[in-house]
Each structure stands twice: as structure tokens, then as C-alpha cells.
Amino acid sequence: MAELPTLRTARLVLRPFTVADAPEVQRLAGAREVSDTTLNIPYPYEDGMAEAWIATHDSAYARQEVATFAIVLPDNRLVGAISLRLEPRHRRAELGYWIGTPFWGRGYATEAARAILAFGFQTLALNRIHATHLLRNHASGRVMEKIGMRYEGIHREHVWKDGRFEDLARFAILITDPGPEDR
Numbered sequence: 255m256a257e258l259p260t261l262r263t264a265r266l267v268l269r270p271f272t273v274a275d276a277p278e279v280q281r282l283a284g285a286r287e288v289s290d291t292t293l294n295i296p297y298p299y300e301d302g303m304a305e306a307w308i309a310t311h312d313s314a315y316a317r318q319e320v321a322t323f324a325i326v327l328p329d330n331r332l333v334g335a336i337s338l339r340l341e342p343r344h345r346r347a348e349l350g351y352w353i354g355t356p357f358w359g360r361g362y363a364t365e366a367a368r369a370i371l372a373f374g375f376q377t378l379a380l381n382r383i384h385a386t387h388l389l390r391n392h393a394s395g396r397v398m399e400k401i402g403m404r405y406e407g408i409h410r411e412h413v414w415k416d417g418r419f420e421d422l423a424r425f426a427i428l429i430t431d432p433g434p435e436d437r
Contacts, residue, residue, distance in 0.1 A: 258312075258315050258321060258322075258323070261373055263368070264365065265327070265328075265365060266325055267327070267328060267330075268323040268369055269326060270311065270312075270322075271308045271311055271322065272324075273305060275308065275324055275332055278331075278332040279308070279332065279335075280299050280303065280304040281354075282332060282334065282355070283295050283299050283335075285354065287355050288352055288354065291352075291388060291393075292388075293386075293388070294350070318340050318342045320340060321340065321347075322337040323366075325366045333353060333366075334351060336349070336350070336351040336363075338370060338373075338374050338378070338383065340380075344382075345379065345381040345382070346380060346381060346383065347374055348386075349367065349371075349374075350385065351363055351366065351367060351397075363397045364397050364401060367397055367401045368401050370383075371383060371401055371402075375429045380429065381429050382428050383403075384403075384406075384426035385398055385403065387423055387425075388415070388420050388422065388423075389408065389420065389421040395423055395425070399425070402427050403426055403427045404425060405423065407424055408421050408423055409421065409423075409424060
């Protein structure tokens with residue numbers, strides 16, 4: 255598989271992470287609020303975790319497992335991350351993302367997710383992209399709706415997080431579904 259490309263939107267650049275991003279990843283992803291609203295970001299986010307995570311990206315993409323992009327502003331300030339966990343055999347992927355708290359409420363997740371859908375469908379030839387969010391994370395659900403994903407249901411008490419079971423809401427979009435621009 256070729257090298258992970260750089261994608262551009264009206265306000266954002268989606269590019270591969272570099273080790274130079276690690277301190278800002280640790281600062282942004284290390285916020286308790288980010289961990290609280292995601293499944294896979296630990297709290298506390300300890301020294302070395304960002305470097306170790308970034309070190310997995312190139313080989314994971316080469317193996318067609320995960321495409322992970324840094325979401326940055328045109329001045330290269332890190333906003334967050336977005337990824338597709340690939341299942342090439344089934345031509346599907348799971349969308350995941352996080353945005354640093356200083357950048358919440360600005361539409362960056364929606365803008366980045368639209369770009370990733372286009373990448374997944376046009377470049378990777380996927381048929382289906384799905385995503386889940388903690389039921390209590392309404393902002394993430396709004397992102398999924400805005401990018402044209404359809405609600406598929408609730409996985410009741412599907413994950414154990416911070417000492418309690420959490421429900422997950424599932425959304426998906428097919429390549430043949432109308433996109434948000436068609437609504």
C-alpha cells in the first residue's frame with residue numbers, strides 16, 4: 255500500500271503524524287474530558303504513550319489495518335486525530351476520532367470526517383464505513399449524523415469504561431447512500 259496521503263479541507267490539513275507531534279498529542283489527548291468521551295484514550299496519558307502510538311502508524315497502514323491522520327490547522331497546530339480501522343476483506347472500516355478540548359464546538363470533527371469518508375470511498379474503495387460513540391457523547395453522534403451516517407441501533411452495556419458499563423450507539427454509511435451534500 256502506498257504512503258498515507260495528506261488531505262486538505264477548507265480549514266484543515268489531515269496528514270500523517272510525526273514524532274514531533276507527540277508532546278501536543280500527550281497534552282491534548284491527555285485531557286480528562288477527551289478520555290471520558292472516547293473508548294481508547296487512557297487517563298492519565300503517560301509519558302511515552304504518544305511516541306509509542308505514533309510509531310505504529312506507518313506499519314499499520316502498510317498492513318492495511320489502520321489509516322491514522324493528524325488533524326491540523328494550516329499553521330500546523332494539532333487539533334486532534336482521525337482514523338479508519340480497515341477491514342479490506344469486507345471493504346469496510348470503522349471511523350474513529352478525537353478533538354482536543356480547546357477546539358471543541360468548531361466543526362473540525364465534522365469537516366475532517368467528511369474528508370475521511372471521501373478518502374475511504376474514493377481512494378480505498380470501501381463499501382461501508384461505520385462508527386460508534388458512547389451514548390452519552392451527544393456531540394459525537396451529531397458529527398455522525400452531519401456526515402450522512404445512519405443510526406443503526408444501540409449496543410446495550412457493550413463496553414466497560416471507568417468502572418461502569420456503557421451503551422454504544424452505532425452509525426454507518428454505505429458508498430451508495432446519499433451523502434450530507436445530498437440532504
